[in-house]
Amino acid sequence: xxxxxxQLDTLFQALGDPTRRAVLExxxxxxxxxxxxxxxxxxALPSLLAHIRKLEASGLVETEKEGRTRTVRLQPGAFTxxxxxxxxxxxxxxxxxxxxxxxxxxxxxxxxNDGSRSxx
Numbered sequence: 817x818x819x820x821x822x823q824l825d826t827l828f829q830a831l832g833d834p835t836r837r838a839v840l841e842x843x844x845x846x847x848x849x850x851x852x853x854x855x856x857x858x859x860a861l862p863s864l865l866a867h868i869r870k871l872e873a874s875g876l877v878e879t880e881k882e883g884r885t886r887t888v889r890l891q892p893g894a895f896t897x898x899x900x901x902x903x904x905x906x907x908x909x910x911x912x913x914x915x916x917x918x919x920x921x922x923x924x925x926x927x928x929n930d931g932s933r934s935x936x
Contacts, residue, residue: 823875823897824897824898824901826873826874826875827874827875827876827894827897827898828898829870829874830870830871830873830874830876831876831898833867833870835857835859835864835867836867836870836871838856838857839853839864839867839868839871839877839888840871840876840877840890842856843877843888843889843890844890846889847887847888847889848887848888848889849885849886849887849888850864850865850868850879850886850887850888851885853868853888868888871888874894875891875894876890876891876894876895877889877890877891877894878891
């Protein structure tokens with residue numbers, strides 16, 4: 817997967833804040849107005865709007881204004897780059913850990929073999 821330079825950084829930066837993650841968790845249930853999203857937070861509406869703008873700039877959400885109501889919804893497929901990167905990292909580390917396990921197993925077998933030879 818090819819990402820624009822800095823796109824993954826922007827996504828992780830957006831996901832790095834607990835308020836923004838809470839907003840995303842709420843939006844997983846469906847679209848919501850900014851007013852509804854603001855209810856559980858002890859912050860001024862402009863502060864929450866700054867979080868929503870950050871999520872929108874990262875491509876995780878989209879907003880739509882109809883009259884006086886701004887609705888926020890998750891952007892389909894927005895988490896794909898994050899998931900792809902994490903899957904790639906998991907594969908790398910699983911391979912490294914498998915090789916380490918093989919190495920430790922060989923060392924243990926060699927140690928056992930050396931111990932059984934010296935005991936004869």
